[in-house]
Amino acid sequence: MTSPKLDILYEDPDLLVVNKPAGLLVHEAASAPGEKTLVDLVLAHDPKIKDVGEAGRDGIVHRLDRDVSGVMAIAKTRAVAEHLKDAFSTRDVGKEYVALVYGKLPKDHDVISFKIARSKRTGKMVARPHSQEGKDAVTEYDVLDRFKNHTLVRLKILTGRTHQIRTHMLAIDHPVVGDTLYAKKRMKNIRPLEMDRLFLHSQRLEIPMLDGSRKAFTAPLPDDLAELLKTLPKR
Known part of the structure; x- marks a missing residue:
């Protein structure tokens, strides 16, 4: 696939919402080392998101499979990361x-x-x-x-x-x-x-x-x- 770009649906100081394309991994996988991921695109857009939330999550509070496209919410602050983590876990x-x-x-x-x-x-x-x-x-x-x-x-x-x-x-x-x-x-x-x-x-x-x-x-x-x-x- 061609080099993906970050498709931003919404952004404020606390939250980033993007439209993930199909074919793009959210995090790096052992089966695809070095492949560009959604996290790579997010950190290129706003490096301050690195290490937001749980270790290694970089703002990611939920996932979509590689071949699934669509809406994903990404936390830009620790407070929002915890808030959304709780929201997803409690449905x-x-x-x-x-x-x-x-x-x-x-x-x-x-x-x-x-x-x-x-x-x-x-x-x-x-x-x-x-x-x-x-x-x-x-x-x-x-x-x-x-x-x-x-x-x-x-x-x-x-x-x-x-x-x-x-x-x-x-x-x-x-x-x-x-x-x-x-x-x-x-x-x-x-x-x-x-x-x-x-x-x-x-x-x-x-x-x-x-x-x-x-x-x-x-x-x-x-x-x-x-x-x-x-x-x-x-x-």
């Missing part, structure tokens, strides 16, 4: 995503509440529809549009488990388009779309501010995802 935030999934969802609205646990065999997260093991996870979805072989949905995650949307949608047999980590086997008999990323975008994030008010930040659907939708035949 006092609103998180909305847009995803394109395979197949035709039978309902226009539903709530998925399968527990999620890490597989001892593969190390990946697994949603367990009939198990009492794992951590509680709740995902609510609404259908935004229907296509011949796909459904566009808005998802609200009421918990923040690792890969929650991806595992929940896989568990109901409607994997997220482009999910080669979780849905590769399930997609063998499905004609894949021409795209090299996950069709999952963090569209809206609502957070509590230090003064007691709440602010919501939105990021438009990236051009590559919007263009893909134009190519899909309708039902």
